[in-house]
Amino acid sequence: MAEVSLARAEPAVAQRVRGLVGAVWFLPLAVFSLIFLFLPSIGLFVGSVAGSHGATLTYYAQLFQAQYLDAYKVSVELSAATAIIGAFAGLVLAWAVVGGGLPRVLRPFTLTFSGVASNFAGIPLAFAFTSTLGPVGLVTVFLKSLHINLYAAGFSLFGFWGLVITYLYFQIPLMVLLIVPALDHLHTWREAATNLGATPFQFWRFVGLPILRLPLLGALMLLFGNSFGAYATAYALTSGMINLVPILIGQELSGNVVFSPSLADAMAVGMVLIMVAIFVVYLVANRRSVRWQS
């Protein structure tokens, strides 16, 4: 009786009740991301602006001191370098494998290996490269026997370019995984262009790269983030002696307090802001090319 009259009297209420019941399905995701993602992020922001007498921007101002500014600079440069080189090398490698230049049987092998190598990061990767290009690494020693002394020439695995070479071991495979689906789609377009008399250069210039622009940009962004947040590889390789933002934050967290907690919070917020900025650039580019993308 009561149900019948309710349904007849207030369909709007019934609808709202149904909507609320539906919301239950989203509750786990909402609660989990609130507790473990949104609140901690907000907490960092609050911590970074909380001075002893109300809100303050002093900690952000401190970020512009030489040491911290340099850490950001190195972090961004490292991420940009590994993203750009990794994207280019990954694109070339992926095209060699899926574009028909190399035997077809290499394709599944390359994809599996890329899946492995893109996940082979952190501590073991640092060990592997120490065994390879460290002061007594296999390649270093081998080159020395050819009278090429890498370390005397100024190279160090524990410096910027050493990190770049190491990071590329997971960046290039990640790029391969990201771009292969897009390259697969390029197949018929390449045939169409070839059929219409295009040289490989003409194909890439007028068809391939314009079509790939968005996937490439997306991949670049992912690669940047992948390297920007990397901590373990750099830490293990340099024993924490390189001036990167994640390393500085790690120092504060693990109790080697050299600066105030609020400054670490500000540094962390700075990292998030850089990532957000890059994400926004991508979204804008995405929006702009909607013109010819359905």
Add this chain to the structure above:
Amino acid sequence: MAFLEIHQVRRQFASQVAVENISFTADKGEFISLLGPSGSGKTTLLRIVAGFERPDAGRIVVDGEDVTMMPPQRRNMGMVFQSYALFPNMTAANNVAFGLRTRKVPNDQIQARVRELLSLVGLEQKADRYPHQLSGGEQQRVALARALAPNPRVLLLDEPLSALDALIRVNLRGEIRRIQQTLGITTLYVTHDQEEALAMSDRIVVFNHGRAEQIGTPEEIYDRPTSAFVSSFVGAMNRLTCQVISRSAGTVALGNHELQVNALPNDVTDGDRVELWIRPERIRLGWDPDDVNQNHLQVVVDQVMFLGARLGIKGTIVGGGGALTLDVPRDANDRGAMLRPGASVDVTFSRSIAVTRASE
């Protein structure tokens, strides 16, 4: 004189033969369909002609020039792809212009040619649209214009209509044929749709398992199929298994009926099993006992399907012989044939039907 010659072309993928020693020629301006089920090798042959695949053996000759080893970008063959393959980053006009730009045609000539072709396919109003702003049919028209723009020597179409709705398909196939005849361009057309092939082609090559089962005009293919595969792939076919009673008298037994046929194969002897091939529409309702040129059977109707202008009948031959499919004018019922399940009707068919040795 043959304009496009395909000589003994063979292509093998791993252990599977995709194209097995195919040979045929096309005259200038001829429209040839490559018809067959998927995986029968017709697309592979088209791609070999276009230059995307190399044949393991054989030659492709265009206008007296051997192009077998020529890279695809120099062959000057216009190809239309099943998935259209329009460049999404270019407008319709720029898509059509692409093949002219790669050939360094002067800009003013490009503009004129693009306008000409877009109006040929009826899309001059949509020159500045991007592919995603066009319907499927419009996209395929642009693809056709793009393929035709550089004045190709041969036009290649790879199932260009299979992604479209039925009505658009029928309209566009008429239009492709019209344009092809206007330009007089030699055309290879890959399709798995027998109706399409019959409607459009000058000649048809029927593919099966990488071989050309039969090559001929649509009429030849339909009326005189040379193999069981062709007979059942192109149009519907009743295949009735009989036993030869007397070769000299031209009589065969179907169930407990005795039938007369005019042309028994030369190599059969009395007692051999043969197949009668009868198109459903060649079977007539009714029986005139005085007409000696007709064979007569009685059929119990199992099912009547309304097909618009015609009726499709499935029935069982009284006295043994199996099932029979009929395709009769719709007004047959009005003339009192009483076509309904369970009814028994008289049917006749000519003595001059195809008879082949039964495949065992």
Add this chain to the structure above:
Amino acid sequence: MKRLSVGSWLVGIVALLYFIVPLVATAQFSFQEGPGQPFWAAYTSILESAQFWQSLRLSLGMALAAVVIGLIVVVPAAYWAYLRVPQLKPWIEFVSILPFVVPPIVLVLGLVRLYASGFGPLSARVTMLMGAYGVVSLPYMFRSIDTGLRSMNVKALTEAALGMGASWTRIMFQVVLPNIRQSLLGGAFLTFALIMGEYAISSMLGFNTFGVYMLLTGQTQAQGAAALAIIAFILVWFFVAIMQWVSRNSITTIGGSR
């Protein structure tokens, strides 16, 4: 065409060298025996150490927890979005990709700042670890669940089940989960590969996970470090191989030339 092929071979060979040489160097280094020891000594001492197995077990347990969290959190939301509120799909995707914007070191800093000083069960380090791992693997879990749901025709199957009088729990466990099993397993093994060697979060929270164990061991034994790198590589290969094997049917490969 010919020239392209030569270039491709060159690319292939350079890539092969870059990716194989470090593995060879590491393997070679790990086999340099100490005085009077067999060449595999570094491996036996690792495989015989209780810490190795303990840390590995801890890491895999935490990875399993992350997978379960992903399941509980993503499946209902994504499923309901597919079924009833498609306009919420982009938002779920957005939330699932957000962890990518927050680097792990920032995430753990935020968690420690907010909860370490007493917040009931949330202040337990193990809760923070599981939560952080759940967040880190969220994008991957979402991706695989999304792929699975997209390929299963959620609406038709659910309506068919509802029409036959099935309850929601029955639909969830007998219709939805079995149908996305493949892509779920794919996401799970990817998460295993991801979490197994994780270092930043667990070291900050003071756990002896496999990543932390590797660093501590490697700092004291050079051959051990190389051997651990090889072991880790094999483990990752194992998980990724299983991942690709289980999801081989759910990933539609776009075929090349016929």
